[in-house]
Amino acid sequence: MSPMNPEIPETPAPDLTVDGTGLLCVTLLLRLRKQIDGAEPGTVVHVIATDPAAPLDLPAWCHMTGHDYLGPVPGAEQPVYALRLAADALSTRADAPWHPAAPPTW
Template sequence: MYGQGPSLPAGLTVDGTGLLCVTLLLRLRKAIDGAEAGTVVHVIATDPAAPLDLPAWCHMTGHEYLGPVPGEQPVYAVRLSADARPTRPDRPWHRARD
């Protein structure tokens, strides 16, 4: 069983099974584009770097990392912020230029 963190229901789920975090962040950024602030996103991530990369990405963007979600697969929760800092569409690990 994975995680002992939040069990908040997801408003959106991003499946990154089998993806490296680079590709996962590309998929996540695209999936949340236009989503409402406060939406809880469950990110399914099998990359061993995800428990480090997702909190770092949330810190950089201003979204709230909620932690691992209890269950049978590796799922992490993120709450979208109204005042998140935008990232580049092709490189979501870089902030967008003003």
């Protein structure tokens, strides 16, 4: 918790930053997927995302894949969102990171 405001948790410092300035979320997710490929579970990723759909698309993508969405990063000059990579995250297609790599086996 922040000592100045105990109600707002501090966002962890990034291990990796993905710059999606000027990109639509579709292209941003392609870049994000490529840049996190091979990153260790627990890696904190800050995503710079200027697309107005990012506050909806990034949490939805994290929910779909199983990564932890940490929310917007306060005090950033541009819109920045944080997430933490999960060990058991669902793989997505390289050409379409909004689709699972393999269909679910129910």
